[in-house]
Amino acid sequence: MRFFTKIRPSFTLPLFGIVLLGEVKNKDVRILEVLGLCQQDPVNFRRENCSCRTRDMLSPQGLLYKQPSVLKGRTNVVTVTPWLAPIVWEGTFNPLIVDSIYKPMHLSIATTVFAVGKYVRFLRDFLETAEKHFMVDFKVHYYIFTDRREDVPAVVLAPGRNVTIIPVPGSNRWQEISSRRMEMIQTAIENQIGKEADYIFCLDVDTKFHGRWGAETLSRLVATIHPGYYEHTHEHYPYERRPASRAYIPAGEGDYYYGGATIAGYVRDVHKLTKYCREQLEADAANSIEAAWQEESHLNRYLLYNKPTKILSPEYLWQDFKAKNNEVQIIRFSQVNKNYAEVRPNVKKRK
Numbered sequence: 104m105r106f107f108t109k110i111r112p113s114f115t116l117p118l119f120g121i122v123l124l125g126e127v128k129n130k131d132v133r134i135l136e137v138l139g140l141c142q143q144d145p146v147n148f149r150r151e152n153c154s155c156r157t158r159d160m161l162s163p164q165g166l167l168y169k170q171p172s173v174l175k176g177r178t179n180v181v182t183v184t185p186w187l188a189p190i191v192w193e194g195t196f197n198p199l200i201v202d203s204i205y206k207p208m209h210l211s212i213a214t215t216v217f218a219v220g221k222y223v224r225f226l227r228d229f230l231e232t233a234e235k236h237f238m239v240d241f242k243v244h245y246y247i248f249t250d251r252r253e254d255v256p257a258v259v260l261a262p263g264r265n266v267t268i269i270p271v272p273g274s275n276r277w278q279e280i281s282s283r284r285m286e287m288i289q290t291a292i293e294n295q296i297g298k299e300a301d302y303i304f305c306l307d308v309d310t311k312f313h314g315r316w317g318a319e320t321l322s323r324l325v326a327t328i329h330p331g332y333y334e335h336t337h338e339h340y341p342y343e344r345r346p347a348s349r350a351y352i353p354a355g356e357g358d359y360y361y362g363g364a365t366i367a368g369y370v371r372d373v374h375k376l377t378k379y380c381r382e383q384l385e386a387d388a389a390n391s392i393e394a395a396w397q398e399e400s401h402l403n404r405y406l407l408y409n410k411p412t413k414i415l416s417p418e419y420l421w422q423d424f425k426a427k428n429n430e431v432q433i434i435r436f437s438q439v440n441k442n443y444a445e446v447r448p449n450v451k452k453r454k
């Protein structure tokens with residue numbers, strides 16, 4: 104059955120019959136490929152069967168915890184999307200149960216973070232606070248993409264956690280640095296991460312963790328609601344509105360506005376997403392157009408038509424300048440206040 108998972112979803116139905124009749128042999132897959140009926144995935148993902156393994160939600164016998172209620176729960180926020188994906192808020196999950204299910208899986212978690220140019224200054228706080236709060240007790244491999252290797256701080260990591268530095272070129276446009284993350288993450292997945300990790304998180308570096316960010320955030324395709332727009336309706340979202348851009352979203356359509364600062368999921372699904380965004384960014388560039396919020400605009404279009412399987416509430420993506428409110432009971436991860444003119448290569452200082 105191994106090859107079943109390597110076949111494009113659109114072709115799984117006709118193949119299902121064959122699979123039921125017996126195991127698809129290597130030769131059969133090649134014949135189907137020649138016939139144009141299926142295509143082997145170009146990336147050699149480390150754990151083809153990760154999705155099968157993680158679907159077994161095994162909970163240990165004898166674990167005692169507060170009984171979940173059918174009637175009482177969060178009432179001042181929505182905790183599920185209309186396509187039945189959970190929206191993760193404090194009070195919607197029990198960390199004890201979540202940890203007891205996911206920790207024994209020995210998952211390997213890749214985490215990408217870009218620190219190009221002056222943004223290298225944010226790395227120390229990012230890493231030090233991640234070690235306190237982010238996927239604690241999990242195997243985490245940080246991939247730091249930077250053009251300033253010598254300025255990467257030495258931070259003590261917990262056992263089982265490590266860092267790889269990936270050299271990348273600098274740029275004199277912050278928009279380009281932010282957007283090119285898509286291409287670089289896609290390539291890193293193909294070269295290395297795909298063989299090493301089960302899940303991947305792609306995070307902004309100008310951030311700090313303040314509270315638990317754990318296995319409750321694991322799912323096939325995970326997006327985070329942008330803290331600036333969660334109280335607004337979609338006509339006020341900063342979607343790309345010019346039909347000339349590949350990121351175009353017509354008026355009247357929309358779910359949530361997702362932040363570009365946190366994308367996560369199975370390595371395979373994040374690979375698909377980054378490849379899509381990279382291709383759309385390149386198509387726009389060829390037409391001399393740049394979407395309103397660069398890769399974030401393409402991400403929002405992708406997620407409108409490829410619904411995420413789990414959504415993180417703004418607890419998982421806050422901004423330090425915003426006051427805490429009733430809905431957000433805990434801030435877990437927040438963008439620090441930054442002096443744009445000081446850290447971005449192409450923002451003029453005010454006179």
Ligand SMILES: CC(=O)N[C@H]1[C@@H](OP(=O)(O)OP(=O)(O)OC[C@H]2O[C@@H](n3ccc(=O)[nH]c3=O)[C@H](O)[C@@H]2O)O[C@H](CO)[C@H](O)[C@@H]1O
Binds near residue numbers: 222223309396
């Ligand atoms: C909260 C949130 O969702 N933030 C998004 C938002 O603005 P932000 O203001 O958060 O963008 P930003 O300046 O933090 O840039 C995004 C990321 O690119 C990297 N970087 C950027 C500039 C630079 O000179 N060096 C460098 O390393 C760094 O990892 C940074 O965290 O819109 C951007 C659109 O392009 C991205 O989608 C950001 O993720």
Ligand SMILES: [Mn+2]
Binds near residue numbers: 307309
């Ligand atoms: Mn940022």
